[in-house]
Amino acid sequence: MPRTSSSAAAMALDGSSAQSKKLSVAPAAKESAAALDRVIHERIRLGIVSALAANEHVTFNDLKKLLNTTDGNLSVHARKLEEAGYVQCNKSFEGRMPKTEYRLTEDGRKALTRYLDHMEALIQAARGGSL
Amino acid sequence: MAVSPNPVVNLQDHALDNLRYIRETMERSGQFTAVPGWGGVAMGVTAVAASYLAAIQQTPRLWLDVWFVEVLVAALVGLVAVWQKSKSLSERHLAPFRKFLLSFAPALVAGAVLTLVLYRAADYALLPGMWLLMYGAAVVSGGTFSVRVVPAMGVCFIVLGTVALFAPAGWSNALLGAGFGGLHIVFGFWIARKFGG
Numbered sequence: 001m002p003r004t005s006s007s008a009a010a011m012a013l014d015g016s017s018a019q020s021k022k023l024s025v026a027p028a029a030k031e032s033a034a035a036l037d038r039v040i041h042e043r044i045r046l047g048i049v050s051a052l053a054a055n056e057h058v059t060f061n062d063l064k065k066l067l068n069t070t071d072g073n074l075s076v077h078a079r080k081l082e083e084a085g086y087v088q089c090n091k092s093f094e095g096r097m098p099k100t101e102y103r104l105t106e107d108g109r110k111a112l113t114r115y116l117d118h119m120e121a122l123i124q125a126a127r128g129g130s131l
Numbered sequence: 132m133a134v135s136p137n138p139v140v141n142l143q144d145h146a147l148d149n150l151r152y153i154r155e156t157m158e159r160s161g162q163f164t165a166v167p168g169w170g171g172v173a174m175g176v177t178a179v180a181a182s183y184l185a186a187i188q189q190t191p192r193l194w195l196d197v198w199f200v201e202v203l204v205a206a207l208v209g210l211v212a213v214w215q216k217s218k219s220l221s222e223r224h225l226a227p228f229r230k231f232l233l234s235f236a237p238a239l240v241a242g243a244v245l246t247l248v249l250y251r252a253a254d255y256a257l258l259p260g261m262w263l264l265m266y267g268a269a270v271v272s273g274g275t276f277s278v279r280v281v282p283a284m285g286v287c288f289i290v291l292g293t294v295a296l297f298a299p300a301g302w303s304n305a306l307l308g309a310g311f312g313g314l315h316i317v318f319g320f321w322i323a324r325k326f327g328g
Binding site for chain 2: 050
């Protein structure tokens, strides 16, 4: 990861090579961008999916703290992910306290993998041009 | 970098930033779960058995042997549990486990050295309190990167260790059982139920 970002920085600083790269990079980058999954591209939703990929299940309150967001914002984004079939929501009671728990579905895991591949392809495309 | 006029390079920066965000979110959320709950329960059960066996030994040397075997058994159980838990998560997500083990180890090494010193001085009475104290210190520092329940367990160990150092020698097996057995089982259940395993 550090290597990637330093080469990215080097490229951005080296204006002339960035110019010459533009032509060869653009098609690949555009293709990836076009196929980008808008559902998980948004920051909060990407955060939810990432947290769920690392944990079997995460509660609404833990997600709220982790992503540093509000009840309303989190529930809107979680709903979007639910509608897309990427996460599953489970409501229960712990004593008298309602507890909402989320877990990632198989589709959600695939979507994150695809998204990671897209991001890596974008970086590879730009890096490939610099060689 | 942000001022670069080239949109292609910006797209790439954006991709890098997204990957970094995903990794950081995974790591931060995963800290909740690096400590194995069920593993703690299993370690606690072996410690309860050990405290019973240790209490019926006739000589201090045999008593020490029982606890020595228990340390090996519990360490094995703990390592397998940490490994199992890290395996159940994504590969992109090993940093919390490394952090936990690295911050956990120093106090344990110090405890091992002190055990050797007290053993050579034949001062067995100080061992139980010192063990509980050092293990508590290890858990508190290991738990710095974890959920609050982990350092809280460490503090309980430190309290028990302090009690053991001032209490009559006859209490030592019960306190060891309460610490390595009771605390592991209670907090293990708690962690397993709240933080997934």
